[in-house]
Amino acid sequence: MPIINRMAELQDDIAAWRRDFHSDPELLYDVTRTAGKIAARLREMGCDEVVEGLGRTGVVGVIRGRDGGGVIGLRADMDALPIEEETGKQWASKNPGLMHACGHDGHTAMLLGAARYLAETRNFAGKAVVIFQPAEEGGAGGKAMVEDGLMDRFAIQEVYGLHNMPGLPVGQFAIRPGPIMASTDEFEITFRGHGGHAAMPHLCLDPVVAVAQCVNALQTIVSRGTDPLASLVVSVTQLRAGHAHNVIPDTAWLNGTVRSLTTERRDFAERRIREIANGVAATNGLSAEILYDRNYPVTVNHREQTEKAIAIASAIAGEDLVNAEVSPLMGGEDFSYMLEARPGAFIFLGNGDTSGLHTAQYDFNDTAIPYGSSYWAKLVETLLPAA
Ligand code: NI
Numbered sequence: 001m002p003i004i005n006r007m008a009e010l011q012d013d014i015a016a017w018r019r020d021f022h023s024d025p026e027l028l029y030d031v032t033r034t035a036g037k038i039a040a041r042l043r044e045m046g047c048d049e050v051v052e053g054l055g056r057t058g059v060v061g062v063i064r065g066r067d068g069g070g071v072i073g074l075r076a077d078m079d080a081l082p083i084e085e086e087t088g089k090q091w092a093s094k095n096p097g098l099m100h101a102c103g104h105d106g107h108t109a110m111l112l113g114a115a116r117y118l119a120e121t122r123n124f125a126g127k128a129v130v131i132f133q134p135a136e137e138g139g140a141g142g143k144a145m146v147e148d149g150l151m152d153r154f155a156i157q158e159v160y161g162l163h164n165m166p167g168l169p170v171g172q173f174a175i176r177p178g179p180i181m182a183s184t185d186e187f188e189i190t191f192r193g194h195g196g197h198a199a200m201p202h203l204c205l206d207p208v209v210a211v212a213q214c215v216n217a218l219q220t221i222v223s224r225g226t227d228p229l230a231s232l233v234v235s236v237t238q239l240r241a242g243h244a245h246n247v248i249p250d251t252a253w254l255n256g257t258v259r260s261l262t263t264e265r266r267d268f269a270e271r272r273i274r275e276i277a278n279g280v281a282a283t284n285g286l287s288a289e290i291l292y293d294r295n296y297p298v299t300v301n302h303r304e305q306t307e308k309a310i311a312i313a314s315a316i317a318g319e320d321l322v323n324a325e326v327s328p329l330m331g332g333e334d335f336s337y338m339l340e341a342r343p344g345a346f347i348f349l350g351n352g353d354t355s356g357l358h359t360a361q362y363d364f365n366d367t368a369i370p371y372g373s374s375y376w377a378k379l380v381e382t383l384l385p386a387a
Contacts, residue, residue: 003316003374006121010113014373015366017041018109019091022364025080025098025105028139029056034078034108038132041112045119047130054153055145059132062154063118069126069384073151073159074376075338076111077104077136086360102357103164106364106372108132110162113369114376124384129154135334140296142334151341158305159344160379161335162372166357168350170368173313173375174326175347177306181299182233182259183266184332188291189214189277193284195250207252208241210284215239215254217280221272226265233259233330234269259330261298299336302343309345312378316371349375 026034035057042050042061049062059078085092085099093099115130131150135141150156168174191214193205215236226232234256241252258273260266270292281288301309313322326348335346349372355361 003370004117004377006117007113007370007373007377010116010373011369014109014113014369017112018105018364018366018369021105021108022100023091023094025093025095025100027082027098028079028135028137029141031057031078031134035059035132035134038078038108038112042115042130045116047115047119054150055133055141055148057134058141058145060150060154061115061130063115063122063128063130065122065124065126065128065384066386067125069124070157071127071129071155072380072383073129073131073154073156073338073342074111074114074379075131075133075159075161075335076107077141078108078132079104079135079137079139079141081137081358083358083360087363089363099360100364101359101362102137103351103362103364104136106164106368107162110369110372111376113373117373117377118380123386124381125386126384128380128384129156140334140337143337146337146341156342158383159338159342160305160309161338161344161346162349162375163333163346164351164364164368165348166351166354166362168348170350170352170365171317171371172321172323172350173317173347174323175301175306175309175313175345176324176326176328177301177303179261179298179328180301180326180346181328181333181336182261182330183294183298184296185258185266185270186255186293186295187258187273188253188255190251190253190289191281191286192251192289193286195248198246198248201248204248205285206248207286208249210280210286211239211241211252211254213283214277214280217276218273221269221276225268225272230265231261231328231330232265232269233257234273259332261328263298296332296334297336297340299333299346300339301345302339305343305345308383309347309379312382313347313375316374316378347375
């Protein structure tokens, strides 16, 4: 069974919605225009229940099928990025400095398309809950919705997510059981010494030398401390110290990110960052102030639900066009919070040969729409069979 015919008929409408969302990008939780349009369309389609303002600006729609059956959550994200668009497309962002550079416009439109089909056909037993979350790009909107009672309020039993993937051909899917995206942590280290005249370093305690040593020492967490076959990233990305070429400053600061696929290695990285920063500080007679923030957890696909997702993607794309053992990505995804709350699976949908995510040239590929929308609809019809 390939894509659903009705979904192919709806493609032009869905693409028009997508381009409308694309032209008016909004950031993090400030997605009120996007959320308002979504809620209005869900009502127009005859969704049985539409709830706004969950997790601040999230939207949830409930579509009831026939009696009996279970409850499945399908999740899309709504927010854009602070990037100046350079696609030159007719539907390019009209909001300076903001852009849908991660395809959340496409995710939202495809899920709306599936909602329209499911509300029309209702060829399933139970409830389909369509979830539109704010603030995926660093604001933990998924967590906010879960904390606002998403799973319990709608009695969601399983939850599924989807993200487009540039480089994967249109019409293909990729997924894996277990960790599929990394945890994303942030650390900051401030070295405090004693500044003074750059010509008299012996009278100072120099934090610049310490911060330089620290950047190098942090590289050993992965290269010397981690099994070469395991995955861990420690990247120092910002350094700040000093104001003048002839003054040793009092403080020097760095920050960076840690990405891991297991809690064990996440714990290890945090412990080593603290040990190394304190050790470098002690070596130089300074103090170190260390902040370590745990942001998104590892996105872990549940085995049973991943197998269901693979079966449905295979039915749409063809078995040989579903990579069921894709390598995990070291990027993060706040659908992880929903997978901590309920069993489910996160799948990648081919976006074809487009620019990469989070680049100014990126645009969601509208030819992927029937595959994504059909995946959602088939997921509901297959997991909640009507007969
Ligand atoms: Ni994204």
